[in-house]
Amino acid sequence: MTFWFLFCFTVFVASMIPGPSTLIAFTHGAKLGWAKAIATASGNALATILQAVAACAGLGLALAKSATLFLLIKYLGAAYLIFMGISMWRGASQGVDLKSELVSDVAVFQRLFSSGFLVAASNPKAIIFFTALFPQFLGAAEIAYSQMALMIMLAGVIAFSVAMIYAALGSRLRAMSITQSAMTWVHKITGGLFVSGGVGLAVSRS
Template structure:
């Protein structure tokens, strides 16, 4: 595949990833609660999930999942329930003040919990596999080695997911660094939590196709 096609691929993946959603919201929330350093584990978790989804799509598992209504719905509703749970947890932290000197107000300060939270939120969206299944073939060149091309696509997806999640983490950390008032931080946390709950219900009632 020519270089300009790879550029288009990366720009498209970055553009889609930048659209606010559950994965970007959890990165922002963890950045606001813990700072950009610890929230990097959230970005790694997000990138790991995106990598597995891209690999699944490349291996043809995406077709199997999207053609199995029951499996798709199980993943879909499990993901929706988890998003609602995360939203409630963030909402419950709304009364906590976030500042540069705070140590005991983190949502999930341990690296493994930050990683798993970012991973679970990202992996809970089965439509990502369907997207990759439909998206990757558009950039495959018959003249090249398809395995190599798909491997490069998976790597680019992983890097894009990490960069975008890290960007939102840094954005949250920047908000945290402003040492905002308790009232304003409570509103930000409630808004973020509300968006998670809305995303969960939205995923639950959306059509499977």
């Protein structure tokens, strides 16, 4: 139990650090409520699971050793974050309808799920993080695969939980019935943070 608690605590603390994935969950929670943001959290969780699987498959080592591959994925991720930030800023400038709803619930789910997935998947450092983390918690060879499978699933559950925490915070902001002007500024600030994050990811040396 101590082993698994330490693993979960490590992943949880790392996941709680504000970043693009938490910002998108917060934004969706503020705009549409925590219930719809479940789709965002689900996309985030799936991306996290795939990143953890990729780390186990050796992609993390490949990224660490191949500067070209790492830079390619990093720049693509940075470009997407900047695109998301500009889209949020432009959407806020056009006005935010606090009660807006899309006609189709399926369309809402697909849009939020894809946003949560792509934002989380846009950061190649997550794969390297899992590549460095997992070996610290793997035991004997005969049980390594079962441990690895459980750690991957726990990472997904934690990613989902953290996203929902931020979505709930955003939903709380929505419940405060703040003015449309204030919500517009929330979207502008979030969009600016996305652009800053994308630029920071692009110019970072690691």
